[in-house]
Amino acid sequence: MSIEQRKIRQYKCPSCGGGLELKNPRTRYVACPYCGTVTDVRSDAYHILAKYAKPSDFPPRGFLKLGREGIINGKAYKIIGRTRWRSQYMERWDEEGESGYEKGTWEYDEWLLISEDATYFYIIEDADGLHFSEAIIPPYPSLPKGRVINDFFDNRKRDAQEYGNSKILYFEGESTYLVKPGRMVGFSQYRTIGDTQNASGIYLGYSEDYIAEWRYNDQGKIQEVEFFKERDVRQGIIEEAFMTEEERLEKKQLEHARLLEKRKIRKINKRIFQIGGLFNLILGIILSVMYSGDEYSYIPEFKQELKYPLTATDQDFVFKDSSKVYVFKPDSIIKITEDDESVQIKIVPEIPEETDVLFHLKVYSRADDKLVFDASTYAYDYKKYKGDRVAYSDGVFDEAFSLDSISGQYYIVFEMELPKYYVQKPSSWGKPKALVEISVRKKAGYKGPLFVFFGIIMLIISLFIWIPKIKDN
Amino acid sequence: MAFKEFNCPSCGALLKLEYRFTETVICPFCQQSSHWTGENFEAKGEKVILADYGSKFSVGLQASFWGTKLGERKEYKFKVLGRVRFEYNDGFWDEWLLRVEGYEQNEYWLQEDEGEFFLFKKFDNLPSVNEYSELEVGMYVDWEDYKMFISEKAKAQISGGEGELPFRVIPGEQCDFVDGILLKEAIPVSIEYLPDNKKAFYVTIFNLDINDFVFTEKKQENVY
The missing domain is CATH 1.20.5 (Single alpha-helices involved in coiled-coils or other helix-helix interfaces)
Structure with missing residues (x-):
């Protein structure tokens, strides 16, 4: 009777005697998990095919390991084999309109999974992560040569993204194909990014690698060329699918x-x-x-046209709050000087100590009523910035106001230099051209809100x- | 319905044949292969039991599959009449002989390949089929109106069979093969170089998934 008669489930490693159990009845090549010896379990005397490193020399990169079970696309799979390949290849680079190829080496694990109905599935694991590999039958198959690979679907020539060959470094578990040490496969691949469509014609954003892979027979001739599509898969999906109950x-x-x-x-x-x-x-x-008594309010109390030359006005500026009465004499606080180019207006209101008075100065052009200067102090600014000049911009002029202390009193100084365009001499206009408006805002209790x-x-x-x-x- | 009955020349068991074109019968009781000589069946070769690997299929199985042809999806009923196991340096594969209801005159082979199923239709002794030695992987050859890309070429042998088979099977016999893909059509084709200089050309009629099959009888436990 022939060897076909054996129904192999369990056997002993011919090299170290370790007990082994086969997961896949179709398996022909099995690596001993203890010593790394690969046996042809369907040969008469368990022919030793190769001796690879012990599994401890090539630990899995991550989560995947032999024996894990999980569900992919609704089908239960078990991981039964792993082959570590090392590729030597040329990789295409493309930078600033120039392109070329550079040499590289790369290692990856090819995990073999078997389903409950004895179908296979491959997961590729490398430093970039995990990828699903699927064999396809393209309408335009070809054997790539050098840097050129024909597109599987429209036959146009493409630049290979990578091409080279891979060798088996290590193997564990079970395999359906020959895992001879040094066995070499050639490959060439191109990548499509986001130009693949799903069944509904929707463009998919992820990239896919299309790979032609060929292997040689003992005479060194190409025995077979196969075509694959590889797609990235997130680690989380695999972990979720293959986690044990304990994990x-x-x-x-x-x-x-x-x-x-x-x-x-x-x-x-x-x-x-x-x-x-x-x-x-x-x-x-x-x-x-x-x-509560000190409401936040504007008290526009003072509005005065500038007389030219400025003369003291009789109108005092008075305002009250709940406890005090403030009186400002405008002639003492507004000083206007002029030279050939401009008019300087200096307003120095005397501010009693410990008040929350806000001064607001507006200057309008009488020619067109345009607001040409608008500046205000904010409560406590005069304390905070005492002695400093504070940059101020109204969008037209970069102005500044400063705080000063004259003989123990606090002052706020609005200083501005206006082109004569805005403040014309009355001799030519007959009227003052500017209006100074001082509004006072009394604000207290603002901290509450x-x-x-x-x-x-x-x-x-x-x-x-x-x-x-x-x-x- | 059996159209022919005979006793196994090795163990004497009564064997009922269902297939009109049977050339080889493998006795389910003693695994003896017998060849049809034109008058009776004669024992040939050693007895071989094919190791089970957990296929959903088995000789005698009656089931159906859903296949799409010319845009029409239809259920095809079939019965598994036999199986041949081939072996080559990379392992082995099985091919199942199917009798498809309504197409009894044709020879169909179901090949299982890593989770995909290809149902091949056989075309016998086509004169335009090249010799094994003329073909190399990577070549394009013309076949009728088609261009064929050669994707695999390997020496193989028949390791055994089961049930009824339409050609003479002797375990251990050479049976080289060349596989290809029809250009533009993406249809796998296969040429088998059988003993006696016979060439058989197979064209995939359906490319199926396990889910396309409808199994009414429960055949098999999970493989693990």
């Missing part, structure tokens, strides 16, 4: 622990924002109530701090 449980526990930690941090953050928000809100309300605002913002943020829920299972 799934472990992952779940890890995720649970991570979730707990996340919940803890989120809870603390939420509390910080809640307490901070409430604190600001309360502080703001208290401040607002305390300063500010704190209220921040408080509300923090409370709103705290509402958006989501605390992940923990499922019971």
